[in-house]
Amino acid sequence: LQKLVHPNIVRYYGGAMDNGQPYLAMELVEGESLRCVLDRRGRLAWETTADIAEAICEALQYAHGAGWVHQRLTPSRIMLLPSGGVKALGFDCQLADHDEVLGLRSPMTVASYLAPEAFRGKQSAGMPTADMFSLGVIMYECLTGELPWKAASPAELVQARRTAPAPRVSATVLECPVWLDVLVARLLETKRGIRLATADATRRAIVDAKRKVAEGMGAAQQAWSGRQGALTVDRDRQEISQLRRRQLAESHSREESPFYERTWFLALCLGALVAAGAWLMWPKNELQLFAEIQAKMSSERAADWYDAQKDIAELRRRFPETQFADKLAAYEEKAAMNHAIEAVKNLERFGRTPTSEAQKHYAEAWRQERFGDLVTAWRGYEQTIAKVPPEAPLEVRVYAALAREGIARIKAAPAQQRDAAELVRVKLEEARRLIADGKRLAARVLLDDLISLYDGKPQVRDLVEEARREMSQLDRP
Structure with a gap:
């Protein structure tokens, strides 16, 4: 896996065992999975789909050339980068669930994407x-x-695939180009011999399909021109021939067209379509806009809260004196607080620098609370509130609101708190027990937290030095 080095594949740096548990070290990739995008948007434009598929084909072509077949490719294992790039991951997954697939026990989130031959163990x-x-x-x-x-x-x-072929994309999505429709149908052939055989052939078919769409070439045009490409429509040639004969026959007989082809009828239909379009595009009123916002903010998904923010902005712009001003402010604060919490978590995950004094003090207090030092955490939350002026923007003010919530949690906690020195001593002993039990990684994490949280505090200086000595012992081979 370490040899799979390609711009469209997430890097594997290596692996090891920790306390009997294997793990892999992989490249950290920012962005979101294709699964998240589909869950949020439902479906994608054909152009976007073609671009993603082309990038994945490039990744698979490289992996297949290196002797690796993914076998477990799903939308969850395709990452979409903020820069527009695409990366595949999960080449190791097929090593872990072979028995579940053969036993028809794999989850549908994986099974739905497996080739028919995977279930037969061929x-x-x-x-x-x-x-x-x-x-x-x-x-x-x-x-x-x-x-x-x-x-x-x-x-x-398995039974459904034996019973009937996959429906054509064009039966559902009328705007899908015929070439992309044919390509997907070829890829979904349950018989392996009919399917497109390689990632390179599929990539060339996608590029060919894009070119034909750009040139405005239809299936009939290609059939009549006699040109062949990566994609052909052999199974549709009989229908194309019938279409050609019908068009030639019509050129020799000019019969009177039926009423639904007359100009006056088409004009009436066009007028009705324009009226319906105008009605559908009529701007929503204040109540309708707020109802949509309320539904999104009632969701349990933070993505829906963020999506509601543009609706809130539109409502405020169109109705400056809205009767829902207080509720909108509460919704904005709710989304901003969730965003602030994720930002604080990312400081620790990715080693980022705080963007404000309020964020810095809140992050330190939040870590102290998680560590169990509630007294120090309370003081940290109070310092956070003091660092937020009333005129600060919302993205800063939310840290004061989060700090008040933190103080409320501490007040509601059982009143059996230790002072800082006693807590550090207890954590130090816990780290030593972990070392004695052979759990060196867990001990390292605990000691690192202890040192970073209490370094420079006079009342626990000696204990921090003991923690450093324990850490240095761990670093010895």
Whole structure:
């Protein structure tokens, strides 16, 4: 896995065992998974789908050339970067769940994307065509917002695939180009011999499809021109021939068209469409806008809260004297507080620098509370409140609100608190027990927290030095 070095693949740096538990060290990637995007947006534009699929094909082509077949490609294992890049991960997953797949016990979040040969335990499940099938399912879901076969269990899925082929994308998404429709259908062939065989062939088919769409070439045009490309529509040639004969026959007989082809009828339909469009695009009133905001803010998903913020901005812009001003302010604070908490967690996760004094003091107090030093945490929360002036922007004021919540939690906690020295002594003994039990990684984390939290505090200076000595012992081979 360490040899898989490609711009579209998450790097694997190595692995080891800790207390009998294996782990892998991997590249840290910012962004979100394709699964998160689909859950939020439902489906994607065909252009976006084609771009993502092309990038994944480049990653798979490299991996297949290096002897690695993914076998477990799903939207959750495709990362979309803020810069627009795409990275695949999870090449190690097929090493862990082989028995679950063969026993039809794998979760549907994985089973829905597996090639048919994977459930039969055939050697062909480890061939590149298996990844091409998974890519086809992902592209189908991106384009339609649905999976090609409906099933509640792996057994039902196997039966559904035996019963009928996957529906065509064009049956659901009328704007999908014919070339992309044909490509997805080829990838979703349950018979491996009919499926597109390699990632390179699939990538070239995607590039070819984009070119044909840009040139405005239809399926009939290609059939009549005699040109062949990475994608053909052989199974549709009979229908295309019939279409051509019908058009030639119409050129020789100019019969009177029916009423629904007359100009006056088409004009009436156009007028009705314009009226319906105007009605649908009529701006929402204040109550309608607030109802949408309220529904999103009642969700348990933070993504919905953030999505509601643009609706709040629109309501404030269109109705400056809105009757819902207080509730909107509360909703804005709720979203901002959640964002602030995530920002504080990221300070610790990624070693980032605080953006304000309020964030710095709150982060320190929050760590003290988690460590168990509630007395010091209380003081830290009070310092946070003191660092927030009344005129500060919302993204700073929320730290004062979070600090008040922290003080309330501490007040509600059982009144059996130790002073700082006693707490550090207890944690130091806990670290020594972990070392004695062979749990060196857990001991290192505890000692590192202890040193970073209490370094420079006179009342526990000697205990911090003891922690440093224990840490130096851990560093010795």
